[in-house]
Amino acid sequence: MERYPPIADHGLVGDLQTAALVSSQGVIDWFAAPRFDSPSIFASLLDHDGGGHFLLAPEHPEGTWRQLYYPDTGVVVTRFMSPDGVGEIIDYMPVLPGPTASDRHSLVRIVRSVRGTVRFRLVCRPRFDYARATHELDLTPDTATFRAPGTTAFLQSTIPLERDEQDVRGAITLNGGESAAAVFTVCAPGGEAPPPPTTERITEELWENIAFWHGWVRTSRYHGRWTDMVHRSAITLKLLTYAPTGAPVAAATMGLPEQVGGERNWDYRYTWVRDGSLSVRALLDLGFVEEAARFTRWLGDRLSAREGPDDEPLQIMYRVDGDPHLTEEILEHFEGYRGSYPVRAGNAASDQLQLDIYGEALYALAEGREIGEQTGYHGWKALAGTLDWLVDSWDRPDEGIWETRGGRQDFTYSRVMCWAAFDRGLRLAATFRRPADTVRWTQARDAILEQVMERGWNDKEQALVQHYGGDVLDASLLLAPRVGFIAPRSPGWLNTLDAMDRVLVSDSLVYRYDPQASPDGLRGSEGTFSLCTFLYVDALARAGRLPQARYTFEKMQTYANHVGLFAEEIGPSGEQLGNFPQAFTHLSLIMAATTLDEALDGPHH
Template identity: 35%
Template sequence: MAAISDYALLGDCQGAALVALDGSIDWWCPARFDAPSVFARLLDPAAGHWSIRPRAEYTVTRRYIEDTMVVETEFRTGDGLLRLTDALALGAGERGHHIGYGSPHVLLRHVEAARGEVEVDVELAARLEYGRIIPQSTPTPFGIEFVGGADRLTLTSDRHLGVQDGGIAGRFTLGEGESAMFALRHRHAADVATAPLDGRAALRGTVAGWRSWAALHQGYQGPYRAHVARSALVLQALTFQPTGAVIGAATTSLPEQIGGKANWDYRFGWLRDGSLTLKALWVAACPDEGRRFFEWIASSAGSLAKGPIPVMFGVAGEHDLSAHRLEHLAGYCDSRPVRVGNDAWKQKQLDVLGEVLECAWILRDQLGPLPPTTAALLSALTDRAAAAWQEPDAGIWEGREGERDYLTSKLMCWVALDRGIKLADRLGADASMDRWKAARQEVRTAILTRGWDDSVEAFTGAFGSGHLDAGVLLLPIVGFLPGDDERVVATLDAIEQDLSSDALVQRWTNTGNESAFVVCSYWLAAGRALAGQVDRAKEIFEAVTTHANDVGLLSEEIDRRDGALIGNFPQALSHIGLINAAWTIAQADTPGQ
């Protein structure tokens, strides 16, 4: 099974695919990120794939075509050079801010002999509904159709290949300058079949569409610009364009530890990451995307204004994301169970209150007068922060072992109250200024007295606990304390000493083989920059960023034993952390600009 770092993301702003370094597409969920897969060899050797590669031995390199999410892989053999170009098609004529609305749900693969003569092997094994269904193969006027369950796949190609159970297989030779084009379209059984698209024209249009989007989103000019630009493209690819939701990652059940059980489905939109997402979109000059993301939050959560607000929603705003296990799948490197859905939606996480209010505060100049429903939502969430901040909850790391008085949850309640007070003139008669101000001071006092532990000389993870937690790195990032406050600096020192190894930061104290959580390293880099320690901030930033794979993608975690990428991939929060840390370093390096 390929290493997680061997994969590159293909996206059309509605679904996602992963292509391995060896030319095999081992994951594709078309139409929606959380849709049942067509290929899932990522999670089980028998769950479907589509490989194109030379028959002979080869060496391989790859890259994203500049300013796109189109992958170009080059295989060098003793006789020639084979170039494979992979993409998920954008809609015809899509340009600028509007890519991804009209995705035809087509996987495009173009292969050419750039030098010499190369014999090419092609194998497509469609396995629908996470590998449960081997489809029937039927020739049609449009190509070869694969039929099974609720899915229909139609393959068009200018090469004749043999049909086998649920797929195709074959071999052909390309002479120098010759090429072959494949297009695999997905539709639901109820959808009417359409004429095949011109694969070569669709590929050219997809490259042009991504480049036109990138040209409009080049506002960041600070250090690490290339990394920020790539991360912005990743975030756009992980955005469900019909609603504006940004998903946590393209995959489900890639393990936090090989062979372990902490395997979760991340193909949903997290409110917990909302303000960090919006800030990253702002840094990357994506204002329209940020506004639509907030509108998705407000519309999804609006009916919950007077009750608990979930930490996450489905990409179209669904609330019930209850998990179930796919017992027929072996899991990535035998890491079971494989889960679809995520029961974290049931948890009480008070930090979400601050996330939503912070989103509104970041977008205050764009939002203008708030619609009455949005103003009522923000007021209700601020009220809930005032009433509930003392309650224990599950915390930002979604612990399944019970509720506690996590400092980060108190901190984000303070953020909710602080931003609610600052937005009060837009919230109308529902704003309870006196009560909010009193509660804000109560939370602040509690954090400063009960959150600080003299014995470890740091802010700790929970009231009454001496254990460190990297979540407290958010204290200066959200403006609760200045970055150069001696308590903040002492906490940075403690976390770097006890939770960090070679700039790779784990989430909490004494967790054995706990991997490093990528965003925590970027929070540490941002914290050092806010403390005025810019050189150290750059060292941390560069150390963690070297663990990105060959095409610049980051997973959720890094195995501190061997530096391997681990966890769901690519992880939006990791790329969000990269963008925000780069911006914070830029601001500290050139203050006032």
């Protein structure tokens, strides 16, 4: 078992309420339950010795490994090839039906010998509550019961199990065509063990899971040039969405570093208003209207929960159930991925002021008639009240989209998205004939545009810059033409693109900004930001620079991992960095692909 496999060396499985990472050598080294944001049970990716893991792999792993997804599904297949035989591990989580939160979640692991003889070994070492809780073990030959405060877990297997102190291990030799299974189920304290696994039941459940994913993907209306990558990104977004509320998390993991050995190690298992709102456009582009509509209902509930007219209408992020409390703590007993300390649980950035979220929220609510029509009278009153508040609040320094911890600035992108909030609010009011203070909204929208073009423009750089009075370029502004703030082929915007190309683009990959030129309150550096690279593709396509856009998009695909997944960043050696997989990256891939397809199919290409 590799001490710390590369971040990208994983596939993702999930049941639409939580998720797990399985390495390409058969190790579950990240799993939290019952929700994405619950304390971990397996976390050896954050502390190899103490975090806990679940290994199921050939006993002698010297050979060739290959991991893939069963096409158009969330089922991971890990294959091992050696002179003695070919073994296979199939990992998935049964998709939970309906919108009801469940306290029972199962990881299903099937091993089989495809050809020859393969001996598999099993090691299951759960470490509950971020490895802070002790557990008791009861063991029978086919069932291990782990009892910890607040949680009971069962490991049931057709592989004979034996005690290893408070953990379990096992081994089995399989000949060609033979298979075995192990099912790890987490439930509430006192929960009963599920029926023991049988080959027939597990096989039937596997094909039901495959049929679910195939049926869902069939509803996509994307038939463009990059179907495999787009559908893999859509499945990843689905896997990262908490089905009971429709809220997507930013990533499946916490604490994975933006720079190995550095301190930029955040908990991303929450729902950002920004990320979720932009996912609405990506999902609608593919025809997934129900998923988009469910998030906008969640978003509307957050707006309606505002207590008073002077309160901030939205927090930048929430737990998947809408809980606004995300207290940040440092898990001092975890050494961090390859020594990247500290490991943080919770996220203190939830208290930041980031005014751009109102633009993304309104952008989502205005992006489809089907969604807009669901905004009833009380929902509209909450939305209009938000814009009335923003009229008096947009002209303030804030922390900006990147959640820097270096103090508030007059960030240009925040103002651009406030412009988008008023622009989309005016459209919604006109389309659905709703009562609104359109005079003040219009005045605010126009004042923002004039202010940005006067104070956000830098004559020396000949570009829009990160914040007023500065000269730092910022890739977040790549969204400006997409939301209609600036014409995508206007001279000022083309000059801004050229400046970004000189300063932020490195061999087609895009940095979000230069932290050395714009101190962000944190030590160290970071890699190129994958979201920004796809936003760059989108902007290039809109600017008519199609050869460059296509080259950048297709080159970026070569940085995906072996199963088509992206983390947050790409480091100087091409390695993936940050939490994994990241929803923001995958939704921006979808946005870039659909924009580029449309441009390439256009009459002038």
